Amino acid sequence: MLDISQPTRQSKLSILFYLLKGIKGLIAFVFFAAFSMRSWNSTLGVIAVSAFIIMVTLVGPIVQYWFFKFYVTGDELIIEKGWIFKKRKAIPLERIQSINITQNIGQRLLGIVAVEIDTAGSKAKELEIPALNRHFAIQFKDLLGLKKQHLIIDSNVIETADSIVSNNDMTSTIDSKLILELSFIDLLKVGITQNHLRSGGLAIGVIIGFWYKIKDVVENFFGDIFESVDVDLEQAVKQPEAFGYSILVVILSAVVMFLIASIVVSLLMSINKFYDYKMILKDDHLEVRMGLLNKKEIKIPLSKIQILEFHSNPLRKLLNFKTARIYQAQSQNNIISSVEVPACHPALQSQLQHLIFEESIEQSEKELLTNPWSHARLDMYIASIFGLPLAAMAIFFQYYWAIIIPVCFIIAIGFMGYQYGKNSRVIRDDDFVVFYKGWLFNSVIISPVYKTQAIEKWRSIFIKKRGEAHLKLHTAGGSRQLKYLIEKEINVMQNDINNHVIQSTKNWM
Amino acid sequence: MTNEQLLSYQLPSIEQSSFEKHPKRFLNKKLVAKLFYFIPSLAGVIIPFFIVENHPWIWKTTGSVWVLLLIISIFISYKEFFVRGYVLRENDITYRYGWLFHHQITIPFNRIQHTEINHGPIDRYFKLCELDIYTAGGSSSDLSISGLDPDKARFIKEYISQRTAQHA
Numbered sequence: 001m002l003d004i005s006q007p008t009r010q011s012k013l014s015i016l017f018y019l020l021k022g023i024k025g026l027i028a029f030v031f032f033a034a035f036s037m038r039s040w041n042s043t044l045g046v047i048a049v050s051a052f053i054i055m056v057t058l059v060g061p062i063v064q065y066w067f068f069k070f071y072v073t074g075d076e077l078i079i080e081k082g083w084i085f086k087k088r089k090a091i092p093l094e095r096i097q098s099i100n101i102t103q104n105i106g107q108r109l110l111g112i113v114a115v116e117i118d119t120a121g122s123k124a125k126e127l128e129i130p131a132l133n134r135h136f137a138i139q140f141k142d143l144l145g146l147k148k149q150h151l152i153i154d155s156n157v158i159e160t161a162d163s164i165v166s167n168n169d170m171t172s173t174i175d176s177k178l179i180l181e182l183s184f185i186d187l188l189k190v191g192i193t194q195n196h197l198r199s200g201g202l203a204i205g206v207i208i209g210f211w212y213k214i215k216d217v218v219e220n221f222f223g224d225i226f227e228s229v230d231v232d233l234e235q236a237v238k239q240p241e242a243f244g245y246s247i248l249v250v251i252l253s254a255v256v257m258f259l260i261a262s263i264v265v266s267l268l269m270s271i272n273k274f275y276d277y278k279m280i281l282k283d284d285h286l287e288v289r290m291g292l293l294n295k296k297e298i299k300i301p302l303s304k305i306q307i308l309e310f311h312s313n314p315l316r317k318l319l320n321f322k323t324a325r326i327y328q329a330q331s332q333n334n335i336i337s338s339v340e341v342p343a344c345h346p347a348l349q350s351q352l353q354h355l356i357f358e359e360s361i362e363q364s365e366k367e368l369l370t371n372p373w374s375h376a377r378l379d380m381y382i383a384s385i386f387g388l389p390l391a392a393m394a395i396f397f398q399y400y401w402a403i404i405i406p407v408c409f410i411i412a413i414g415f416m417g418y419q420y421g422k423n424s425r426v427i428r429d430d431d432f433v434v435f436y437k438g439w440l441f442n443s444v445i446i447s448p449v450y451k452t453q454a455i456e457k458w459r460s461i462f463i464k465k466r467g468e469a470h471l472k473l474h475t476a477g478g479s480r481q482l483k484y485l486i487e488k489e490i491n492v493m494q495n496d497i498n499n500h501v502i503q504s505t506k507n508w509m
Numbered sequence: 510m511t512n513e514q515l516l517s518y519q520l521p522s523i524e525q526s527s528f529e530k531h532p533k534r535f536l537n538k539k540l541v542a543k544l545f546y547f548i549p550s551l552a553g554v555i556i557p558f559f560i561v562e563n564h565p566w567i568w569k570t571t572g573s574v575w576v577l578l579l580i581i582s583i584f585i586s587y588k589e590f591f592v593r594g595y596v597l598r599e600n601d602i603t604y605r606y607g608w609l610f611h612h613q614i615t616i617p618f619n620r621i622q623h624t625e626i627n628h629g630p631i632d633r634y635f636k637l638c639e640l641d642i643y644t645a646g647g648s649s650s651d652l653s654i655s656g657l658d659p660d661k662a663r664f665i666k667e668y669i670s671q672r673t674a675q676h677a
Contacts, residue, residue, distance in 0.1 A: 456614040
């Protein structure tokens with residue numbers, strides 16, 4: 001068994017890890033120096049700067065390694081770091097919510113992992129031990145879990161020492177149940193059904209950002225090939241017939257290129273993210289593992305889960321699966337407060353729901369419907385911010401036929417808004433509040449009533465006359481809202497949920 | 510001791526309770542604070558007035574925009590004062606605020622994490638203070654009731670911490 005009652009240092013490889021990190025930080029500095037200090041050739045200055053860099057990159061990691069210690073005394077985990085600015089963090093073991101093991105590329109190259117300790121109400125990065133052997137990390141994680149359990153059992157007093165031992169045996173031998181494992185085919189499916197527009201946008205962003213660099217590289221290898229392709233845009237606008245169909249072909253191929261690029265990007269991204277995806281139910285928590293370059297291991301206690309969401313899009317509808325998202329009670333700025341479960345088939349969806357909330361959604365007691373016309377109206381107002389100037393331009397330049405484009409655009413947006421409103425509603429049954437939102441990209445958001453933190457009704461002055469308002473549900477895992485419901489019905493539901501929370505004695509976390 | 514069963518629909522609804530208003534000096538404070546807020550931007554009018562002599566329309570337009578914005582924001586603050594109000598009940602607190610965008614938020618006491626009383630210099634001048642109520646999770650569900658009488662704020666804070674202690 002691991003002994004960490006004495007101050008322990010990280011794996012020696014952490015020096016290399018900090019070095020890599022330092023070099024990464026230096027890259028920007030070196031670029032800056034290379035571009036801005038060409039004329040700067042004082043030897044003394046160069047020596048000083050180099051010495052400083054060596055100090056930072058070489059001595060820094062060793063200092064960091066030497067002064068980073070962690071140990072457990074009594075009921076607390078202590079993390080000490082820093083040399084000039086000493087820091088000592090004490091984390092009460094019973095406050096630890098979850099312990100995650102993560103690994104980024106640098107750590108992967110060195111064969112080490114980071115242990116992140118998550119407590120409610122702190123930034124996860126603060127309580128991170130960035131470089132440990134995997135074997136050590138796993139033992140450390142188990143040990144912390146065990147000590148925490150001891151504390152909880154001790155505080156309950158009733159059990160004798162024997163039963164503690166048997167209890168521990170029980171927890172270590174309890175069968176872990178595999179809930180989801182993604183095969184490569186599943187990964188492909190998930191990749192293909194991503195939101196390609198978003199990945200395409202990302203691809204375009206990257207290309208625009210690096211355009212001049214890409215151009216430089218290409219020109220270095222192939223000479224001035226762009227010169228010959230340079231299209232005289234002014235000429236093209238003035239005499240479209242001179243170019244004939246070639247412009248159409250260019251546009252069409254651009255669209256095809258964009259589609260291919262975005263599909264490739266989404267495939268790569270989802271394979272990188274979800275590679276070797278495994279979700280395991282162990283005792284009272286879910287363990288999720290995923291990642292190709294950046295590996296992630298996340299542990300979520302079931303009782304901390306606040307919201308379960310299912311997202312879908314037309315492609316996923318075809319393949320009959322959704323993506324689930326699990327939100328746990330979040331500490332501030334904690335990125336791991338939500339976990340994605342890709343490729344959720346209907347059976348798995350109900351299994352997840354049953355597993356997390358123990359009850360299934362019954363026949364709805366109350367249902368609030370939104371006003372689709374209000375959604376359509378708002379969306380059309382927003383669309384006309386872009387559409388009206390376009391129409392005005394068309395009139396100004398006397399291309400009257402071109403008015404059709406903004407008009408169609410506004411109508412299409414309005415139609416989408418109408419469909420969004422028509423397919424959105426809030427349902428409240430005995431145990432859950434369920435939001436159904438959206439049309440093509442629809443989502444179902446499930447939150448147990450008793451986990452509600454606060455409930456809010458809001459409206460702008462413009463919809464007061466229509467007797468409409470928006471409902472917002474605040475939970476420890478974030479807030480969800482639906483707009484344009486009937487105010488009177490919201491009042492009833494607001495009271496109802498609030499009274500339910502007041503009476504509930506269940507622990508929401 | 511009675512321990513009658515309560516069904517959630519039997520509990521009184523918020524709409525039946527009467528909302529308590531803020532003291533009148535909160536309105537004065539808001540108007541003064543708005544003015545303070547607008548004074549720095551007056552520079553945008555004064556500087557063109559002295560510098561750009563050939564185009565008097567510049568300071569005239571910026572000036573009228575300034576006056577217009579000031580009037581609108583003072584009007585909104587004025588309207589808003591009469592909407593604001595809170596209800597303290599046995600098990601929850603409800604606050605409503607905003608005229609242009611009206612919000613009404615209810616927090617049950619068994620979900621409150623902690624409370625805080627704050628007051629800035631202008632607040633102190635007007636003998637006012639602000640009560641912040643924090644719940645778990647993001648900051649979106651936190652509530653801040655500004656413009657309270659200090660005694661009242663202390664009373665509410667005491668009351669809430671008493672009630673939350675019972676649930677902890």
